[in-house]
Amino acid sequence: MMVSTKGRYALTVMVDLAKNEDGGYVSLSDIAERENLSMKYLESIISILNKGGMLLSLRGKNGGYKLAREPKDYNINEILLLTEGTLAPVNCIMQDGVQCDKAATCSTLPLWAGLDKVIEGYLSDITLEDIITGNRRKMLKGYCESCDN
């Protein structure tokens, strides 16, 4: 599995915030209730998003979180990368471009590198706005019969 619940719930939180933004701060308990997820677990996840600069937060009563930018200015890759640490499909693709010592002669490395690029390319191209507007043509490109491809 490449994306764990951590990344998936992080995206769910971001989408929830995008859908329910009215300028004010949204409390985590509201989000947890709407999405039917454990608030305690979400706490640890939203903390990553917050520290990573994805959100603005306000402590105290009537506090909560809101998006730091507009939905169209978040791409999915950065959200998942922040929470998952890496999205590499295999261990031999390092996050910082470091390669294993057999890289020069490894005949399968180009495959993994290509796969990594394909994944990153797909996720980087989709924004939070695409998700909340349900841009199925973009997300299911080439695979959705009911969309005009």
Place this chain on the structure above:
Amino acid sequence: MMVSTKGRYALTVMVDLAKNEDGGYVSLSDIAERENLSMKYLESIISILNKGGMLLSLRGKNGGYKLAREPKDYNINEILLLTEGTLAPVNCIMQDGVQCDKAATCSTLPLWAGLDKVIEGYLSDITLEDIITGNRRKMLKGYCESCDN
């Protein structure tokens, strides 16, 4: 991580067999030595490939394994799918098309479904032969500066 060592080593074994095929059977100890991998571990992996019909095997002295088909007739998706069980990037994409109970209203599902298709599409398009011939243009499509894209 989507592809563990199990799937990676399985592919390594298949590539090794494809490179070293001369009609005869190749012993696992030869493969393990060439690839510098634990023979005991490879044993459990090659067993999956064998039972899945990817290989032909011969027991006893001078026995070993060889490819059941030609390298061009294996795609990478089927090799990894067999050994990994699933290549789905998230748990909410089930292997047999079964969906989670929130699927109808889930706004992130199209993203995951699209990602799954992109991965499957990439891996299904590449064959064992592409790997042994080093078809970088196909594997690194659009991302390789030294290839003419």
Place this chain on the structure above:
DNA sequence: CAAAATCCTACCACTTGGGTAGGATTAAGT
């Protein structure tokens, strides 16, 4: 000053990953 919210540090059960160990069985060559 009470209520409601974020923040912070532990802890923990369960599953998966990445193997190892040991032996049973089978086939070839002498």
Place this chain on the structure above:
DNA sequence: ACTTAATCCTACCCAAGTGGTAGGATTTTG
């Protein structure tokens, strides 16, 4: 027939990661 070399099979095991829970400290508003 017997040795050797190979596949086959079952069981075990440790470390790391996943998916949380618990409890409290701190901050802000009304």
